[in-house]
Amino acid sequence: MTRICLKVLIGILVASAGMIPDRPLKAELEVTPIEQGRKIYRQQCAACHGLNGEGKQEWKRPNKQGELPAPPHNHTGHTWRHSNTMLFNMIQDGWRDPFNKTGRLTMPAFRNVLSPGEIRAVIEYLKSLWTSEQIEFQELENVK
Secondary structure (H helix, E strand, C coil): CHHHHHHHHHHHHHHHHCCCCCCCCCHHHCCCHHHHHHHHHHHHCHHHHCCCCCCCCCCCCCCCCCCCCCCCCCCCCCHHHCCHHHHHHHHHHCECCCCCCCCCCCECCCCCCCCHHHHHHHHHHHHCCCCHHHHHHHHHHHCC
């Protein structure tokens, strides 16, 4: 009986060896909100706001149509002055700069393009472009 048990045990171990992965499951396969946001930003936002959030040149000056070009979202811009709720609403619903001379949206709405979770991930990515002082300021805006 002992030999049979030993053979069964060896058989179970050999059979189950194929089910054990060669390496541990990688935690890095889980994408962080910042990484997800970076990917979405590059696909949806970089064409206007720059690959690294640098915005358009002369973003403080109206263009020929009387519209302000896309501002930077990195530390050189003013995005960090807005609460998460305001940023979420601007991305979801679009936004029109009140100083623009045209009636069209300055920032197009992404309601039908991005899910709420994707919008939040983009906001988390934008925060990674700011200084620690700007992040601190923005966190205070969130509690107002």
